[in-house]
Amino acid sequence: MDSERRLFRDLGRAISSHALIADGDRILVAMSGGKDSYGLLVLLRDLQRRAPVRFELVAVHLDQGHPGYDGAPLERWLAAEGVAHHILREDTYSIVTEKIPEGKTYCSLCSRLRRGVLYAAADRLGCNKIALGHHRDDALETLLLNLFFSGKLAAMPPRLVSDDGRHIVIRPLIFCGEADLAELARRRGFPILPCNLCGSQTEAHRKQMKSLIAELEARHPTVRASMLAALQNVVPSHLMDPALATRPEPGAALGEAVLPASELARFLRPA
Ligand code: SF4
Numbered sequence: 001m002d003s004e005r006r007l008f009r010d011l012g013r014a015i016s017s018h019a020l021i022a023d024g025d026r027i028l029v030a031m032s033g034g035k036d037s038y039g040l041l042v043l044l045r046d047l048q049r050r051a052p053v054r055f056e057l058v059a060v061h062l063d064q065g066h067p068g069y070d071g072a073p074l075e076r077w078l079a080a081e082g083v084a085h086h087i088l089r090e091d092t093y094s095i096v097t098e099k100i101p102e103g104k105t106y107c108s109l110c111s112r113l114r115r116g117v118l119y120a121a122a123d124r125l126g127c128n129k130i131a132l133g134h135h136r137d138d139a140l141e142t143l144l145l146n147l148f149f150s151g152k153l154a155a156m157p158p159r160l161v162s163d164d165g166r167h168i169v170i171r172p173l174i175f176c177g178e179a180d181l182a183e184l185a186r187r188r189g190f191p192i193l194p195c196n197l198c199g200s201q202t203e204a205h206r207k208q209m210k211s212l213i214a215e216l217e218a219r220h221p222t223v224r225a226s227m228l229a230a231l232q233n234v235v236p237s238h239l240m241d242p243a244l245a246t247r248p249e250p251g252a253a254l255g256e257a258v259l260p261a262s263e264l265a266r267f268l269r270p271a
Pocket of ligand 1: 107111198
């Protein structure tokens, strides 16, 4: 199967298994100008043409005031493709550089500010959902980051209601592989905006998780698929969170072989 068909299949799987899109939705598509955001928009537009439900897409790009920023290639592309779009300008760069001490990574505050701007834009533009371009490999790296460095088991949900209950954030690409999105970007020649204008390096730990997964994959080719399956196959009774403790279902196969009492008695009977 070629990468484009696989992307479309994975997009469809995420949307149907997590009820991401419904009839009448008006979806704000967050366009960072990176390859994943272009892929998200292109795939959703393709779906829009084929799906039995009617939904609207509004592309939104935020100029965050980075020195040297030039969003013109993205604006030209959106106009040429005939995509309804809005370009917002908010100088979050100044806030981030003022608040974060030198040498620390900006990304956490930067993305929280960006999310706030997008939520407000969704309200103004009458959008009930916000689509983000995070893909499978973002979710797997986040899972490992949380596991190794934050002491929690968490990744990225395909669908999340915001804290105030007013917005639904959806991640339609959450089953899509990054390599397929990169291939799509190459084939379609998306005019990608550079993402290093903020001077912030991609988080070092995230890079390490990316390499770790790639190393594992070289020895175990199905490791990404297995990790993704694990995120959809959680066994709370076999974790240690007291808030999740449940009694296992009788006869549930949970991977801990226990001898039936009769067998045990036979083994333990004195010779
Ligand atoms: S890489 Fe730069 S623009 Fe992107 S989230 Fe981090 S600080 Fe913000």
